[in-house]
Amino acid sequence: AGHCADGKTLTEGTLTIATGNPAYYPWVMDDAPESGNGFEAAVAYAVAEEMGFAADAVTWVRSSFDEAIQPGPKNFDFNLQQFSITEEREKVVDFSVPYYAAPMAVLASGNVKDTPAETEALKGLLWGAMGGTTAVPMLMDAIGPNKDPLLYGDNADVTAAMQANQIDAALFDLPTALYLSAVVVEGSAVIGQFPADRSENPDQFGMLLEEGNALKACVDEAIMSLKGSGKLDAIEAEWLQQTTGVPLIK
Amino acid sequence: MPKLSLKNVVKRFGDKTVCNGISLDVEEGQMVCLIGASGGGKSTLLRCINLLENIEDGEIFLDEEDISIPGLDPQPVRRRIGMVFQSFNLFPHMTAAENVMLAPRRVYKRSRDDLRPEVTDLFARFGLAEHMNHYPDQLSGGQQQRVAIVRALAMKPEVMLFDEITSALDPQLVGEVLDVLRLLKESGMTMVLATHEMGFAREAADKVCFLKDGKIIEEGPAKALFDTPQQPETQAFLARALK
Amino acid sequence: MPKLSLKNVVKRFGDKTVCNGISLDVEEGQMVCLIGASGGGKSTLLRCINLLENIEDGEIFLDEEDISIPGLDPQPVRRRIGMVFQSFNLFPHMTAAENVMLAPRRVYKRSRDDLRPEVTDLFARFGLAEHMNHYPDQLSGGQQQRVAIVRALAMKPEVMLFDEITSALDPQLVGEVLDVLRLLKESGMTMVLATHEMGFAREAADKVCFLKDGKIIEEGPAKALFDTPQQPETQAFLARALK
Amino acid sequence: MTDQKQAAGKTRRQLYEDRLRRRSMIIAASSTLAVFLAVIILVPMAPGWEKVKASFFNWEVFAKTFPKLLAAFKLDVLIFLWSAPAIVILGLLIALARDVRNPALFPLRILGAAYTDIFRGVPVVLTVYLIGFGVPGLGLPRPWNSPYIWGSLALILTYAAYVAEIFRSGIESVHASQRSAAQSLGLSDADSMRFVILPQAIRRVVPAQMNMFIALQKDVALLSFIGPVEIFRQAGVFKSLLANFTPYVGAAVIFLAVTIPATRYADYLMAKQNRERS
Amino acid sequence: MTDQKQAAGKTRRQLYEDRLRRRSMIIAASSTLAVFLAVIILVPMAPGWEKVKASFFNWEVFAKTFPKLLAAFKLDVLIFLWSAPAIVILGLLIALARDVRNPALFPLRILGAAYTDIFRGVPVVLTVYLIGFGVPGLGLPRPWNSPYIWGSLALILTYAAYVAEIFRSGIESVHASQRSAAQSLGLSDADSMRFVILPQAIRRVVPAQMNMFIALQKDVALLSFIGPVEIFRQAGVFKSLLANFTPYVGAAVIFLAVTIPATRYADYLMAKQNRERS
């Protein structure tokens, strides 16, 4: 570390980190990133430390997806809220190297939780997904449902639709799917996951920075260093559930 | 047996008593004229007879049947009583002919084709033959008023109420319209007029009532009332009006 | 030198020629009456004089100044010409007094307090003293018309145009209003009236013009025109109107 | 009849109206009760009621989120308070531009028409994004690129188009003879408009404008797309976080508490004015 | 003057009007051009223009997303087409309920007032969630729990409240003497309303209702909260995936292509009717 970030942050001497409003379990616990609890909160503090910022030199702000991608200056140094790195997004903003590779998983409602984890069987279900995420192209490419999927604004709406029996299944990143199945949607189950290498664009989460931000090199360096030291794996092990029990989709 | 009979009719708007105990008998085929200064209550009284206003007290009889019973369905009564208003109240979104045919069509369920000959005839009688398909805004005041009369007559009422129907007409047309009233009278129509045409009232009316402040101050045969008014108010009014 | 002079005025609405080359001179202090059947173009002619309508052709002179030049600012002219309409056109959202004071306040920048004495006086002269603070909807037709006259007079115009201002009044008030017109005439006001009051026209007018289909068919001193009309149309009209 | 009147000290009409009033009270009370009971008894019998109740009418969630919603509502009120006057003024100007009769000012009419067409036609979201993100993105320095400023401007521009259209319909509904009467008195066009036409036009369109302002009050929420956390965004955050729709019910309660008294008061004022003038 | 007329074969008014027309054309053309040039020249000089252009007016993105947006727009059209008639009918019924004069039917008036107050006051989002998720959540079987059905119902219920209020203002603006005239002919109250009052009332509120229906067309987007992928959701998905706001511009183009001709045509119809009748 050292003084890589000197003069490159929004406010000298502090690191301004953005997350979603709200920030979801298990990425941030209790919508309180300041606590450092939750996977992304912990990663953020670890990265900050690598970059030479003490915990009290970190300021949290909230941002919506739209604010993150608007043209013009940003009010954060970097932003992490499960942004998937895609080619198109790279044209507008910068991403750090990935800090997590999330497999996509199928959350199925109680009525259909016995559906086999096979593409053919999954095609026949009524599908839902969160509109603004990479789950949508994934769903269309990898499963190609017979009926047009319904798309929603956030997790809560998807799960409400599932509870109202308007959809049978929905695609989420695996940690979210596990959480929703265990806590939110009664009787549901995670019936399968796509191996990370299954699609052409494996879903990898990166930290989002303003296009051309000089800080990118420092952030990348910090993440690489966390990866190298095994700290990142340790954080993942602490905050994200074991994901090995979910069958792979054939 | 009077065709129309008012007994002690009282009408208030809020605190203001506009008809203050009016009694009046109109025999079949009679023409009764209401005269009096502006605000005397003539228009209001006609509206009460047509059940457009609920009276507070008193009774109104048509053919000895009490039509002022609270809660009575007013529509069958209104069909038997035609009314032409001071301001014309034509329906601006319909042509003259549609204005006239609407009520017979809806109330008597007659078709347009069925009605057309007699309506055309009525229009012709009132010098409106070429205006059947004009909208009210395209007609002069005089023409509008004549359409309003035709509209009321098309319902074949037993009693007609006229509220200063000549006040917006030019003298030429006043003559024509008064001629029509004479004709109507000869055909036996029972009529009540609120009017400022003293000359006509004197010549054609069977009975004239002088209204002031919601009361009939004096009533009597036209000639008698005009020539030898008894009440000082009547004398004062006639002195001004006839000068 | 006529106060007001029309030369060959032409006014069309679309294809319809409503004034078809009208020429007329009104001398200072003269009262000119326009008579004629409904639709003859009387109201339209008055509106043209007040520049409420653009004329297609011809000229209008006020004190020898051409007021019909296209593009001329009409407001200074309109201030010098008062107009009272057939239908009253009072402003329904203002009391009678506010109706009257609006134009002097805005045009001559006079304050309400400054105006009050003379407005009160005008109201009193027209028997409206108790109605100054009533809204038009609270007034009878006759009262509304008198307020409209007061409103025009409050601007102290040099010429007054009256468009059948008595047609909605009861006979008692017609007399009063005509008295006021006589007074105005005595005070030297130049006036043009469209009227159906043949009796009044004959007695008070200096000149009478008979309009038909947008043309002045005949004009002349009142007595002469009424007693010995020259044109057959005039004779026919007067025969009906005076009967 | 007359004896009856004497007996009761009331005319038969009064008696009739008393009876009618009593009957209608009974009908009102019993029908309301019936509907009420039906909802109260039948809905909870549905198999999913417990779940729906937990999702939408969760007292615990309500109590927890309500204070924060109320705090967020302040921002709505502020934005409304500074936008509404601007909307009225701009809307009025556009309506006046569309009413211009001088042929030399014809371009103004065209501009007015183009304005209303475009700003009503373009979705508000786009206007909010384009002005709220686009204009600051052109490179404005810090205090001037605030989403509050540009977001409000987007709302103002959009709603002014709707409001202008309503004003225009009001102006056109005032009969031409009123304009004639004003002009014949020598009033300028501006004075005729200001003192004669507009007061009548505005009175006629009050209900339609109330409609617009109630809608505006709720569309203030669109500003949340570009950042400001107002009551809807706050409710949305709670909804996402708690996976529960009750916060929206809380927001609805707050809105109703404002809009119902406002509309009732406007109705009352209108009725009073009408009574006074006739 | 008269020679001049002879010379040109035109009256001086015609000459004047020709001149005026020419002048106003020049003013129109030059002022439009000036504004246009100012925008075209000045905006691109802003430091951030390139970025804003890439975010909002990206031709590549536009071309790629437009066909899909157009396809999604079909759903908007469908929802609009089945909701609009229902809204008009329900709105009219509520307006009529609020106009009832029979004291025995007084409860109907109260109900009508309560309906408009509540459905205008409650945010549409809540109505959409409550009816779109809540009602199916009560336990309806598959084809009957569709978000299309219940979402549309939520829209219908909400907009009917706004539309009813506009109808009511129209009905009240028809002068009482028209009702008197109709009644004096012996027409029933229903016929008076249907043939005399309503035709006049509806004509007067056409511009205000146009306003509402343009707004409705855009609020169909609210249905996307509960699943249906209409044009706004589609634009939002593209926005997220491509990190670019251009798809919203595409959506705006589609909306303008529909609303501008529609409003122009409505204006034209109104003007034609007015001309014909006077």
Ligand SMILES: Nc1ncnc2c1ncn2[C@@H]1O[C@H](COP(=O)(O)OP(=O)(O)OP(=O)(O)O)[C@@H](O)[C@H]1O
């Ligand atoms: N709806 C109403 N509410 C309150 N007062 C009213 C109403 N209708 C009429 N009045 C009042 O009742 C009185 C009588 O009015 P009405 O129109 O019957 O008189 P009128 O004799 O017909 O006068 P005119 O010759 O001017 O027509 C007037 O003072 C008027 O102000």
Ligand SMILES: Nc1ncnc2c1ncn2[C@@H]1O[C@H](COP(=O)(O)OP(=O)(O)OP(=O)(O)O)[C@@H](O)[C@H]1O
């Ligand atoms: N704005 C207008 N557009 C088209 N035609 C009009 C307009 N104003 C008046 N007219 C027509 O011009 C003719 C003359 O109308 P005007 O009102 O001047 O007659 P008038 O002599 O005043 O009749 P009345 O005695 O009925 O008032 C009528 O045929 C009328 O239909």
Ligand SMILES: [Mg+2]
């Ligand atoms: Mg009367």
Ligand SMILES: [Mg+2]
């Ligand atoms: Mg006239």
